[in-house]
Amino acid sequence: MKIVCQRPPVLFDASTHYCPGCGHGIAHRLVAEAIGDLGLRGKTIGIAPVGCAVLAYFYFDIDMVEVAHGRAPAVATAMKRLHPDKIIFSYQGDGDLASIGAAEILHAAQRGEPFTVIFVNNAVFGMTGGQMAPTTMDAQVTATTPLGRKHKEHGHPLRVAELLATLPGTGYVERCSLHSVAQVRRAARAVRHAFERQAQGADGLSLVELLSPCPTYWRMSPVDAMKWIETDMTKMYPLGRLKG
Amino acid sequence: MSDRTLMCGNEAIAEAAIRHGLDAYFGYPITPQNEIAAHMSRRMPEEGRVFLQSESELAAINMVFGAAATGDLAMTTSSSPGVSLMQEGLSYLAGADLPAVIVNVMRGGPGLGNIAPAQGDYFQAVRGGGHGDYRTPTLAPASVQEMADAVPIAFDIAWRYRTPVMIIADGILGQMMEPLVLPEMSGRRRERPLWALTGAEGRQRRIVRSLYLGDGELERVVRERFARYAEIERTEVRAETRGIPDAEVVCVAYGICARIVRAACARARTEGIRAGWIRPITLWPFPADAIRGASGKGRVFLAVEMSMGQMVDDVRLSLLGRAPVRLLGRPGGGIPTEDEVLREIRAASDAARAGKAGEP
Numbered sequence: 001m002k003i004v005c006q007r008p009p010v011l012f013d014a015s016t017h018y019c020p021g022c023g024h025g026i027a028h029r030l031v032a033e034a035i036g037d038l039g040l041r042g043k044t045i046g047i048a049p050v051g052c053a054v055l056a057y058f059y060f061d062i063d064m065v066e067v068a069h070g071r072a073p074a075v076a077t078a079m080k081r082l083h084p085d086k087i088i089f090s091y092q093g094d095g096d097l098a099s100i101g102a103a104e105i106l107h108a109a110q111r112g113e114p115f116t117v118i119f120v121n122n123a124v125f126g127m128t129g130g131q132m133a134p135t136t137m138d139a140q141v142t143a144t145t146p147l148g149r150k151h152k153e154h155g156h157p158l159r160v161a162e163l164l165a166t167l168p169g170t171g172y173v174e175r176c177s178l179h180s181v182a183q184v185r186r187a188a189r190a191v192r193h194a195f196e197r198q199a200q201g202a203d204g205l206s207l208v209e210l211l212s213p214c215p216t217y218w219r220m221s222p223v224d225a226m227k228w229i230e231t232d233m234t235k236m237y238p239l240g241r242l243k244g
Numbered sequence: 245m246s247d248r249t250l251m252c253g254n255e256a257i258a259e260a261a262i263r264h265g266l267d268a269y270f271g272y273p274i275t276p277q278n279e280i281a282a283h284m285s286r287r288m289p290e291e292g293r294v295f296l297q298s299e300s301e302l303a304a305i306n307m308v309f310g311a312a313a314t315g316d317l318a319m320t321t322s323s324s325p326g327v328s329l330m331q332e333g334l335s336y337l338a339g340a341d342l343p344a345v346i347v348n349v350m351r352g353g354p355g356l357g358n359i360a361p362a363q364g365d366y367f368q369a370v371r372g373g374g375h376g377d378y379r380t381p382t383l384a385p386a387s388v389q390e391m392a393d394a395v396p397i398a399f400d401i402a403w404r405y406r407t408p409v410m411i412i413a414d415g416i417l418g419q420m421m422e423p424l425v426l427p428e429m430s431g432r433r434r435e436r437p438l439w440a441l442t443g444a445e446g447r448q449r450r451i452v453r454s455l456y457l458g459d460g461e462l463e464r465v466v467r468e469r470f471a472r473y474a475e476i477e478r479t480e481v482r483a484e485t486r487g488i489p490d491a492e493v494v495c496v497a498y499g500i501c502a503r504i505v506r507a508a509c510a511r512a513r514t515e516g517i518r519a520g521w522i523r524p525i526t527l528w529p530f531p532a533d534a535i536r537g538a539s540g541k542g543r544v545f546l547a548v549e550m551s552m553g554q555m556v557d558d559v560r561l562s563l564l565g566r567a568p569v570r571l572l573g574r575p576g577g578g579i580p581t582e583d584e585v586l587r588e589i590r591a592a593s594d595a596a597r598a599g600k601a602g603e604p
Contacts, residue, residue, distance in 0.1 A: 042445030066453035071306035078310030107299035
């Protein structure tokens with residue numbers, strides 16, 4: 001019998017704790033495929049964020065460290081400086097990277113630290129119960145914007161990829177989405193490229209932003225969540241390669 | 245041949261760390277310890293090692309965390325306000341059982357305070373300024389030589405027990421120059437420990453973490469860590485004492501205060517006052533046995549510190565009411581003078597002789 005689809009060997013055979021319809025499972029798979037396909041498993045160190053993906057180390061069969069909220073780019077900086085031959089990546093949500101860790105990602109990028117960042121943007125704080133994130137959409141209802149996000153009260157959605165792409169220290173910045181098969185395939189190529197260029201010793205930070213569904217805190221069905229990314233989120237967060 | 249040289253305390257710490265085999269230094273500028281980063285920025289690249297000026301103390305301590313997680317010798321240094329920012333990282337280092345050395349060259353506080361020498365961060369260091377149930381072994385050098393000597397001791401404790409270790413000094417110790425003998429340059433490469441993250445080539449993957457969600461899991465982890473702390477309390481206490489056997493007044497002071505107390509006690513002796521002193525070199529574990537052992541009948545204790553009475557609590561806890569304890573504390577960058585300490589020793593002696601030593 002011919003195997004047409006199987007679990008990437010870099011992922012453990014484990015049930016995840018993620019909600020039905022969550023995008024983290026897809027994102028994990030893309031990361032695991034990239035590491036496995038490029039033969040990097042033995043020299044990769046992953047950094048788990050604080051947020052829904054904090055337990056990512058239970059799913060990846062690689063060395064991993066769990067760090068303080070938002071500080072992954074500082075941790076990654078030290079690891080990559082000390083061990084330039086290793087593949088270092090941080091896996092961070094939008095609360096972790098764009099809110100509490102905004103300074104750390106900005107400065108890692110401006111220094112041009114050549115590690116890889118997988119930035120999962122689901123426009124909400126998932127783990128703590130669906131509060132507003134810097135990336136929360138205009139008018140989006142969250143646990144802390146019950147009447148919807150308003151510019152005057154809550155500020156504007158933060159476009160991290162565009163911001164970081166302006167810095168000379170970033171080598172590769174691309175925004176992808178997980179809302180359709182075609183987009184997932186594109187995301188897979190981007191994630192792979194973000195690891196590949198680190199493995200090749202290319203200059204600068206590599207960052208892939210993944211628009212990812214959170215049906216639970218968007219209060220939508222998984223199918224509607226996928227549609228909402230396409231109809232709404234991609235307007236605020238246009239897909240495509242911003243740099244590199 | 246070891247070389248005798250003249251350096252300020254900050255440079256002594258930096259060079260001693262390099263000679264001990266430091267792999268990486270991360271720091272953010274703050275007075276009065278900027279000489280450390282300046283020294284590191286020149287010397288670390290010379291030795292082919294990592295120096296990085298971080299964007300904040302938060303980043304610096306997390307860079308230390310990253311370096312420790314890969315099994316490298318890492319250090320950061322700062323002064324009081326910066327060390328406050330590092331407390332999150334200290335808690336995570338403790339929670340992840342990662343070894344590292346953190347130096348606090350203390351200045352006046354709270355808040356921005358001033359840049360004068362102070363000891364107001366005693367509680368923050370020895371009680372644990374970060375969240376959660378943990379301890380931080382803390383060394384308190386009292387000379388430029390001891391600034392250098394503290395570094396290998398701190399790294400040894402950090403690596404033996406897998407814990408962050410603090411060295412706390414003050415602006416005087418950081419800035420003043422004294423002759424010292426530096427350690428030899430060590431042959432550096434160690435075996436990486438079995439918990440270090442190196443990439444899982446040819447072995448099972450490893451995890452470094454501080455989150456334990458399972459029922460009873462965190463309690464077990466913390467209890468295991470406290471068993472190591474108990475071992476530290478048994479084996480790592482360091483103190484220097486003088487003039488205790490016949491003392492009527494027992495002074496307790498650490499760091500630069502101990503130098504002032506030593507001089508004041510010598511003068512008190514010339515006046516016929518039997519003054520002795522105990523100098524804690526480790527603040528945690530605190531030399532409680534040495535202090536309790538000095539609590540003979542009729543003796544009065546005098547704690548001298550550059551804070552409003554922080555270490556004095558540990559003196560009282562060591563004595564458990566066995567002897568009265570007086571305090572000379574100067575906050576906000578005030579430095580007790582020899583005369584000031586001598587006056588307090590006289591007053592303590594008077595109280596001891598009158599049998600009215602005051603509240604224990």
